[in-house]
Amino acid sequence: MTEPCIITVAITGSLPTKANNPAVPISVPEQVESTHAAFEAGASLVHCHVRNDDGTPSSDPEKFARLMEGVRRYCPGMIVQFSTGGRSGSGRERGGMLSLKPDMASLSTGSVNFPTRVYENSPDLVDWLAEEMLRHGVKPEIEAFDLSMIFKAVQMAEEGRIEGPLHVQFVMGVKNAMPADRESFAFFAATLKRLAPDATFTGAGIGRFQTTLVDWSLDAGGHCRT
Amino acid sequence: MTEPCIITVAITGSLPTKANNPAVPISVPEQVESTHAAFEAGASLVHCHVRNDDGTPSSDPEKFARLMEGVRRYCPGMIVQFSTGGRSGSGRERGGMLSLKPDMASLSTGSVNFPTRVYENSPDLVDWLAEEMLRHGVKPEIEAFDLSMIFKAVQMAEEGRIEGPLHVQFVMGVKNAMPADRESFAFFAATLKRLAPDATFTGAGIGRFQTTLVDWSLDAGGHCRT
């Protein structure tokens, strides 16, 4: 039996601003509106970042709370996933909103280079974010920017520090991290299957690689994210 | 025609102290003595870290200079490789000794988690270390702690920022980075061959994985390091 594909929408990343694209939703009401449009079009999961009024990344739990409340009201049944990504803070403030109990949250299980900086997820921070997710019943989406992060996630699941089955997103196309490479994508998928047969995965391509990764992911039996 | 295997000796890592093992060479004369013993036993390359008198990691160019002078005198023809590894400093001081023109130096082309911290090699630092090596005619040994670092090294070589042919060390068995996984080792070797057919490689296993990685490396046509 084939599993229905989960269509994810990332309404607001951590970087684009109104200056780049006036259509980028920044305020919480704009985000709720944009999520609702995607929901009507068939999206079943929303990946959420929040912003300050000036457009810079925020980790304010109050904003996450209002966004989740709006999505719950206007998009019944939609899966709400909070980002714990690095631009919203440098330490535990990145997980301060997990007690709001979203359905899911992103969790990077390692550190990697990004285009102009180190994306730091120290071992301590990874452990703490995972503990918070376990404590509040939040399912992690593992953001794997490289192969070792898959191994680390599987090990954490085996130790009971992440509740299974694992769901992993293979992120490719970020400069200085993993490029969009089809053989590597296939190896990531095969490795995850070997280490954790019940795990699911999806591919996320950055920028011009977005549709490429959707194709690879669907071909390999993964989910899609738009 | 098979290429002779290069036997590497890492006489002093960045961590072990006299308290762990009284035989660890710490002072420069001790390091020269230890290198000479390995040279007599057949080692052809020495990987060098230097230490302060109290055993803590150092990046003092003066110590590197005395160590290289001793090796050149007592171990004629031995390849001298300086470590630019992260424990010896946090920024450009890690490359302050490259102007001494050792034969080789280690170069990590990305960041990764280590057992208790982030091993930070920011994009700027990687670029600068590679520039210094190019400027002083020092051949890099790429330290690949994960797959993306292989891609990054190949890209830098294609852009002329690293002089080819590439030589890459696959490092496995570091907690929170890549575990010692044979399928991954084979994939690393195959990927390097696909991207840079003239590249050479070696495997380095940490701690109890040391001999395992030597085996895998020799089986796959790589070099060995003890």
Ligand SMILES: [Zn+2]
């Ligand atoms: Zn995100």
Ligand SMILES: [Zn+2]
């Ligand atoms: Zn699924």
Ligand SMILES: [Zn+2]
């Ligand atoms: Zn070293």
Ligand SMILES: [Zn+2]
């Ligand atoms: Zn060779």
